[in-house]
Amino acid sequence: MSARETILDAVRSGLGNTAVDPAAVRRDADALLQDLPSIRPALLADGLVDAFIARVTSPKVAATAERIASASELPAAVGRYLEAFGLPAVVALQPAAPLQDLDWSGFELHDKVAPDEMIAIGVARWGIAETGSLVFHSGADTPILANFLPLHHLVMVRADTILPFLDDYAAATAGQRPPRNVNIVTGASGTTDIEGSLVLGAHGPRFLHVVIVGTPDSSE
Amino acid sequence: MQEATLSFKARAKEALADPTLKIAIDRTTGTAERKRAVAMTQFPQFEAARERGKRIKDHVIANLDHYLLEFERNAIASGAKVHWARTAEEASQIVVRLCKEAGAKRVTRVKSMLGEEIGLPHALDEAGIERVETDLAEHIVQLGGDRPSHIVWPSMHRTREQVSEMFKRLHRAPHQEETIEAMVDSARRELRDKFLTADVSISGANFLLADTGATCTVTNEGNAELTTTPPRVHIVTAGIEKLVPSMGHAIAMLRLLVRSATGADVTQYTTFHCGPKQTGDRDGPEEFHIVLVDNGRTRMLREGMKDMLRCIRCGACMNHCVVFRQLGGHVYGGTYPGPMGAVLTPVFDGLESSRDLPHACTMNGKCQEVCPVAIPLPTLLRGWRDRSWREGLEPATVRFGLGIHTFVASRPRLYRLGTAIAIRVMRLFSRGGLVKGMPGLGAWTAYREFPAPAKRTFMEMYKDQEKGQ
Ligand code: SF4
Numbered sequence: 118m119s120a121r122e123t124i125l126d127a128v129r130s131g132l133g134n135t136a137v138d139p140a141a142v143r144r145d146a147d148a149l150l151q152d153l154p155s156i157r158p159a160l161l162a163d164g165l166v167d168a169f170i171a172r173v174t175s176p177k178v179a180a181t182a183e184r185i186a187s188a189s190e191l192p193a194a195v196g197r198y199l200e201a202f203g204l205p206a207v208v209a210l211q212p213a214a215p216l217q218d219l220d221w222s223g224f225e226l227h228d229k230v231a232p233d234e235m236i237a238i239g240v241a242r243w244g245i246a247e248t249g250s251l252v253f254h255s256g257a258d259t260p261i262l263a264n265f266l267p268l269h270h271l272v273m274v275r276a277d278t279i280l281p282f283l284d285d286y287a288a289a290t291a292g293q294r295p296p297r298n299v300n301i302v303t304g305a306s307g308t309t310d311i312e313g314s315l316v317l318g319a320h321g322p323r324f325l326h327v328v329i330v331g332t333p334d335s336s337e
Numbered sequence: 338m339q340e341a342t343l344s345f346k347a348r349a350k351e352a353l354a355d356p357t358l359k360i361a362i363d364r365t366t367g368t369a370e371r372k373r374a375v376a377m378t379q380f381p382q383f384e385a386a387r388e389r390g391k392r393i394k395d396h397v398i399a400n401l402d403h404y405l406l407e408f409e410r411n412a413i414a415s416g417a418k419v420h421w422a423r424t425a426e427e428a429s430q431i432v433v434r435l436c437k438e439a440g441a442k443r444v445t446r447v448k449s450m451l452g453e454e455i456g457l458p459h460a461l462d463e464a465g466i467e468r469v470e471t472d473l474a475e476h477i478v479q480l481g482g483d484r485p486s487h488i489v490w491p492s493m494h495r496t497r498e499q500v501s502e503m504f505k506r507l508h509r510a511p512h513q514e515e516t517i518e519a520m521v522d523s524a525r526r527e528l529r530d531k532f533l534t535a536d537v538s539i540s541g542a543n544f545l546l547a548d549t550g551a552t553c554t555v556t557n558e559g560n561a562e563l564t565t566t567p568p569r570v571h572i573v574t575a576g577i578e579k580l581v582p583s584m585g586h587a588i589a590m591l592r593l594l595v596r597s598a599t600g601a602d603v604t605q606y607t608t609f610h611c612g613p614k615q616t617g618d619r620d621g622p623e624e625f626h627i628v629l630v631d632n633g634r635t636r637m638l639r640e641g642m643k644d645m646l647r648c649i650r651c652g653a654c655m656n657h658c659v660v661f662r663q664l665g666g667h668v669y670g671g672t673y674p675g676p677m678g679a680v681l682t683p684v685f686d687g688l689e690s691s692r693d694l695p696h697a698c699t700m701n702g703k704c705q706e707v708c709p710v711a712i713p714l715p716t717l718l719r720g721w722r723d724r725s726w727r728e729g730l731e732p733a734t735v736r737f738g739l740g741i742h743t744f745v746a747s748r749p750r751l752y753r754l755g756t757a758i759a760i761r762v763m764r765l766f767s768r769g770g771l772v773k774g775m776p777g778l779g780a781w782t783a784y785r786e787f788p789a790p791a792k793r794t795f796m797e798m799y800k801d802q803e804k805g806q
Binding site: 119120121123124125127128129130131132137139142145146149150155156157158177212232233247248250255256257258259260261262264265266283284287288290291295296297298299300301302303304305306307308309310311312313314316318319320321322 | 361364365366367368369379380382385386389392393396399400401402403405406415420421422423427471472473474477490491492493495496497500517518520521522524525528529530532533549551557558559560562563566567577582583584585586588589591592599601602603604605606607608609610611612613614615617618619620621629631635636638639
């Protein structure tokens with residue numbers, strides 16, 4: 118008997134060989150996701166953007182955030198960030214249209230992220246207010262390594278893509294073909310592996326700066 | 338028989354004599370305990386969430402064959418190759434074979450307890466494949482040539498001074514400054530090119546999503562994604578109990594897992610991996626393999642240990658265990674330490690060689706209290722004890738009991754905590770008015786049986802047995 122058959126048989130005999138009705142299993146599974154507010158934390162603020170920013174900048178997540186009115190202001194925001202850190206205007210730009218279409222004059226751009234890349238700029242598909250997370254999908258305009266190699270990761274997210282809870286992300290994508298990778302990124306890379314003390318920049322970015330564009334009901 | 342007992346005793350003795358171990362354990366578990374406590378105050382829904390988490394896992398286990406098949410179907414549809422392994426050896430063999438087929442000289446690994454459980458590090462080393470551990474703690478364990486001592490912080494037994502010394506000796510461009518930041522940086526430099534030049538990556542999975550065939554990893558360092566993206570082949574090894582129906586269920590479990598493990602609300606990186614590189618993708622592996630591992634899990638199902646299959650490997654039970662916090666993880670001798678390890682190791686290694694473990698417990702119930710899926714760990718441990726008696730393994734067990742009790746009793750704070758429990762435990766252990774095989778009665782070989790503890794306090798009895806030594 119193959120390993121597969123042996124294991125499945127052992128599972129069935131362990132469970133007492135009861136026949137499974139897939140529709141009933143489905144119903145039970147759905148029922149387990151009822152009444153979500155009773156099993157998840159409340160948001161930190163009433164407004165979605167405020168709740169999101171409160172989480173992003175909370176000590177636990179320890180990222181920084183700012184708001185701009187329109188994406189066209191992103192290059193200037195990046196410029197200010199680089200100046201504050203005394204960094205050169207040499208950045209890896211994610212090959213995504215919302216970023217590529219902006220006016221980056223004064224910057225030296227490249228789209229391949231080097232192993233010791235200093236600064237990379239990306240765009241998240243969604244923000245999650247519950248946890249202050251950013252969600253990325255791998256794809257033609259989203260290399261996954263770009264989220265992990267740079268020391269400074271600057272991420273643009275549109276206010277109207279901020280979802281209240283992680284469950285809302287699951288609901289928004291349910292039934293679609295999943296990308297190879299879904300990255301839910303919450304703050305910079307960190308480790309507590311040496312004596313439990315938190316150090317940022319373990320293997321991934323040491324700094325995460327989130328730039329929120331527009332308002333929840335703007336379609337900028 | 339005796340050898341295992343002696344070696345456990347020897348290990349416990351060694352741990353107690355180690356001047357830095359206790360400091361190292363306290364630094365990490367103390368922080369974990371505090372942070373979890375804070376996280377709980379910020380999550381008043383915890384009790385309800387925990388009950389739900391328990392039900393989600395119970396639902397999956399009750400329909401495990403259904404979910405395994407659904408997962409397999411969807412994983413294959415996503416382009417993954419699914420393999421099944423009955424035992425640890427079979428699982429390791431599959432992984433080594435896949436590495437060889439890929440012509441792998443170097444593999445990078447993301448920490449996974451299942452990988453440790455099936456002996457994967459050893460199997461890869463044996464096969465002559467260069468293995469690079471990318472999780473910082475596993476990197477420290479690898480450099481030190483020892484074993485993980487905690488399921489969340491595998492190098493918890495090392496002080497910063499020891500880590501510094503190792504990095505200075507073994508890194509190509511080690512840190513100059515004596516700070517933890519500088520040491521972390523040293524590891525970052527050391528591992529950078531290895532991430533990018535490996536032929537195969539191996540990870541575990543915190544969850545397997547039945548409805549998409551995706552696997553989920555959670556890390557704080559970002560090493561999982563750096564590990565699994567560049568190589569041509571990504572292999573996932575996962576226990577069959579890791580299934581959840583959908584991403585929504587995984588999210589409900591994640592809220593429990595992360596708070597219980599580190600006190601954070603969510604790990605820095607939660608990643609779902611679904612199949613190999615898709616058309617147009619900028620990066621990612623061309624082959625994606627998933628090895629589903631039984632290794633005793635279906636036996637647990639049969640032998641009344643279903644509850645243990647809920648375990649999500651958060652480590653809270655060990656962080657809150659008085660025994661673990663005295664001795665650390667290595668003394669448990671198996672892959673999994675602490676209370677959950679004491680329940681699991683007899684499954685993997687057999688009760689005969691590990692029967693001491695269920696006795697390394699004061700039955701204070703703290704582990705069950707903090708467990709995010711409400712596993713009745715003390716009850717399961719009692720089950721092993723009962724079985725150990727039934728199978729006639731008591732004498733050796735009792736000899737171990739002395740060791741464990743000696744260390745508890747020689748620590749006043751712990752001891753005070755323990756005495757209240759002791760009477761309760763002793764009643765439990767008492768059979769027809771005689772205490773048989775009560776851990777802690779070291780002079781058992783001389784006395785064989787004790788009267789039940791009606792007239793004498795535990796302390797008196799303990800003093801007696803000290804004199805008897
Ligand atoms: S037994 Fe419970 S507390 Fe211990 S690791 Fe498993 S889930 Fe966590």
